[in-house]
Amino acid sequence: MDRSIRTVDDVMKLLDGLFAPEADRWTTEGAAWWDGFYADRTRPVPFFAAKPDENLVSYGERGLLTPGRALDLGCGPGRNALHLAALGYEVDAVDLSPAALDWAAERARAAGADIRFHLGDAFTLARTVLAGPYDLIHDSGCFHHLPPHRRISYLDLVDRCLAPGGHLSLTAFAAGEGGMGSELSDADFYRQAGLHGGLAYSAGSLRHVFAGLTEVEVRRMRDEPSDADLFGEPFLWTALFRRDAPAVEARRVR
Numbered sequence: 001m002d003r004s005i006r007t008v009d010d011v012m013k014l015l016d017g018l019f020a021p022e023a024d025r026w027t028t029e030g031a032a033w034w035d036g037f038y039a040d041r042t043r044p045v046p047f048f049a050a051k052p053d054e055n056l057v058s059y060g061e062r063g064l065l066t067p068g069r070a071l072d073l074g075c076g077p078g079r080n081a082l083h084l085a086a087l088g089y090e091v092d093a094v095d096l097s098p099a100a101l102d103w104a105a106e107r108a109r110a111a112g113a114d115i116r117f118h119l120g121d122a123f124t125l126a127r128t129v130l131a132g133p134y135d136l137i138h139d140s141g142c143f144h145h146l147p148p149h150r151r152i153s154y155l156d157l158v159d160r161c162l163a164p165g166g167h168l169s170l171t172a173f174a175a176g177e178g179g180m181g182s183e184l185s186d187a188d189f190y191r192q193a194g195l196h197g198g199l200a201y202s203a204g205s206l207r208h209v210f211a212g213l214t215e216v217e218v219r220r221m222r223d224e225p226s227d228a229d230l231f232g233e234p235f236l237w238t239a240l241f242r243r244d245a246p247a248v249e250a251r252r253v254r
Contacts, residue, residue, distance in 0.1 A: 008152075015149045015190075023194040025145050027096075028121050034097035038077070041103065047076065047231055050107055052083035053140050054222050054230040055238035056169060060087060064216060064240065065167060068135030073122050074142030078104025078115065079231070084138070085113040092130060094118045123150075126157040133163030139170040141236075144198045148186040151209055158213075164245035168213060171221060171236045175200035180235035206239050213241035 005011060016027060024030045041048060059065045067088040072081040075093035077100055085091045085108070093115055095101050101117045108115045118125055122142075126132075137158060146154060158168055173181025181200030182189075189195055201209075203218050218239045224232030 012149060012153065015147065018190055018193060019147060019195070020193045025096075025195070026147065026150060031096045031098065034095075035099040038097055038099040038103060041077075046226070046233060047079065047141070049231065050077070050079050050082065051229055051231050052080050053138075053171060053238070054224055054232040055171065055219075055240070056080055056083065056138060056140075057230055059167075059169060059240055065136060065169075068166075069133070069163075070136040070138060071130065071132070071134040071161060073137060073139040074145075075104055075117070076100045076140075078107050078117075080138055080140055081115050082107060082111055082113055084136070085115050086111075089136065091115045092118060092134075094120070094122045094125060094130070096121065123153045123157055126160050130161060132161035133166065134161050135163055135166045137162055137166070137168045139168070141171055143170055144172040144181055144201065145195065146199070147189060147195060148199075155209075155212070158243075162243045164243055166243050167216070168210070168241045168243070169239070171238050172206065173198050173200045174220060174235055174237045175202045175205075178234055201237060203237065206237060210239070210241050214244050216240040216242055 005014060025033055070084045070089040070091045072084065072091060072093040075081050075095050078093060081091050081093040081104065093104065098119060101119055105117055118129060143154060162168060173179060175181070175183050179200055181198040182196035183200045184196065206218060207215060218237065220234050221236040221238045222232045223234045224230045
């Protein structure tokens with residue numbers, strides 16, 4: 001008889017275990033799947049190319065972001081981390097896959113970029129080695145691979161790591177016409193014990209999940225041609241949210 005649940009972490013692990021092993025792409029046990037995904041670097045995968053997200057570049061060009069400290073979640077081969085380092089950010093980059101981080105580190109050495117790469121589960125690392133606060137957290141395709149209950153972990157990471165006045169930038173599978181990802185209800189993912197490659201979101205659902213932050217922009221990603229210098233696929237949402245600094249109470253004049 002198992003009566004071991006006592007903490008929120010215990011509940012999270014129980015819910016993690018409701019999914020079939022092949023559905024696991026968000027914990028350290030999913031590293032082997034991602035290693036296999038990145039094994040052949042010659043595959044025509046759009047985000048294998050060393051070019052940054054068009055929305056991330058756009059935010060910088062429009063003056064919406066100020067270089068400081070940045071955290072790249074699910075950095076893969078490091079394309080966005082390299083861009084942020086080139087802009088003058090002090091960058092920490094996290095991924096589950098040793099193969100992805102090896103590739104990213106090779107690119108960083110070739111570019112002369114000083115990026116700190118971290119292997120492991122970002123939720124655990126946020127409580128241990130990631131030395132926030134960060135002025136920018138950028139997530140290009142990590143969030144939509146999380147099961148519904150792990151949104152709680154994600155929001156906790158943002159709360160722990162994002163500086164007041166800092167920004168969360170993300171891309172996620174878009175629901176609806178021309179979108180990508182599964183549009184099953186949250187409950188159905190547990191009933192079917194799988195994530196079907198990732199969760200689709202509507203603009204409204206993203207606004208609901210991140211209601212504790214201030215929306216700067218939510219839009220579809222621009223479609224960038226394969227020979228462009230930027231990455232862009234219209235089946236993705238792009239979103240930029242700001243964590244407002246707490247208001248300073250005015251002193252009473254006595």
